[in-house]
Amino acid sequence: MGKAKKKIDDRFKKFGTVGFTATTKVNDFVTHLEEGKVTGTRCKHCGKTYFPPRADCCLCLNSDIEWFPVEGSGKLVTFSRLSFGPAGFKQDVPYTIALLDYGDYKVFGRIADGIEEEELAVGMEMTTRVNHLPNGQLNYVFEKA
């Protein structure tokens, strides 16, 4: 009898309309999304905060990290509404990508569906929440605070 195949932890493939990465040391990010939380990582040694989350700290070369929730509101830095989508995203058009500044870190993502471009202004406060996509995938979106 051969050995049982070791199961590959590919939770990350659930992230995004189309995922391009299946395995990563920060797979817990997807489990957190399933639990309703958007999370980043912090280096336990030097305290450096990372979003997007990282398994490794390039400042002190440690891989001892802890998770923190993305909470409260951030300022809208910039955004763009796409009238065309790349391959795999056409069904989502139009959609808006954006960047929020939380002070210690920034978050790149999408504006929630239903918010019109006219409602957006650079500098406005927005929050980040988990979003379930129609194809069963998960991401996160920004809403007006």
Place this chain on the structure above:
Amino acid sequence: MNKVAIIGVGQSTFVRSYPGSIRELAFEGFKEAMNDAGLSADQIDASVVCSAPEYDKQRSPAGVFAEYLGLNPGPTFYVETLCSSSSTGLRLACSLVAAGLHDTVAVIGFQKMSEISSAESQERMGRGADIQWESPFGTMMPAYYAMYARGHMETYGTTLEDLAAIRVKASTYGQLNDRAVYRKAVTADMFTDPENMMSNPVASPLRVGDCCANADGSSCIIVASAEKAKAVCDKPVWVLGLGAASAPVNLAGRDVFSGLDVARRAAAQAYEMAGVGPKDIDVAEVHDCFTIAEMMAYEDLGFAERGQGKELIRSKATYQDGEIPVNIDGGLLSKGHPIGATGGSQIRTIVLQLRGEAGQIQVKNPRIGLVHNIGGVGLYGNVTILGI
């Protein structure tokens, strides 16, 4: 750095869809550069091949080109920094020559984008950014640059009319460039006419007219040591300054959205190495993949103070007879942007200008020229200063 010269330049005609294979495409730019230099393949010591991967199926194109172009058994290798690949190739070739490893190096840039659809191409380019954390949201190059356009407009009051004016300038010269993909006139009113394709939204605030087109093309730059250049070339163009930098791939890692940090850093390095400043530049080629990219380049290179780039285009200072002529070959907006070939094409234009061989787009007596070539969304930046 030991002195390094450019002794030959060439490019193919840039086209929507090249009816041949990538080695045949590479031959076109190579042939022109070799004829220009008056060299035969056995006089090239090494070659550097430059492109962005995943447009065609060939893995490791350097070996294939070396054989097809008659460059065996000289060493050859591949270098990639997305849209700035061939100016990175030039930097590498300069270091090989300056170090004394080789006397003569060919830098061959190419891209055959037409092997995949436009939507696939957008997806590939989007994957030139952060595939783990950004691409899953459906990113593409126009949208990233659009985020900088919004940043610039919010910070400095730059208008959509200012951006359109950059495309109008590009088309003024693109119409004269028989190597360009887009050779029709573009006028400002096209951007406000909803019936006109130029006004169609792509990624707000950018419109079709703000974006360059995909293209197939090749370029080639022949680099030589000072001794070799003086022996074989009447009009060597000298590499005076080289600057290069990188920036965080994820926009979340960046702080400024009204300019490109890589361009500012690369420019400072190149100016220092060349011992010149922005006011000494007589003619420039900048990476206008989008109108906003040229606007930011004016400021990142110091041709204008930050926020004052719009005044340069409003006063036509960047036209052929202006204070600082920029992209007088029509730029990427007219020529099209065959990723790996673009930097070489920009270098070719400046070399021809400095030699006084630019024909109807010749600017008056230039002595120092500058090339600004950006990879990805300000992920990589190269600034090269050339002189006679």
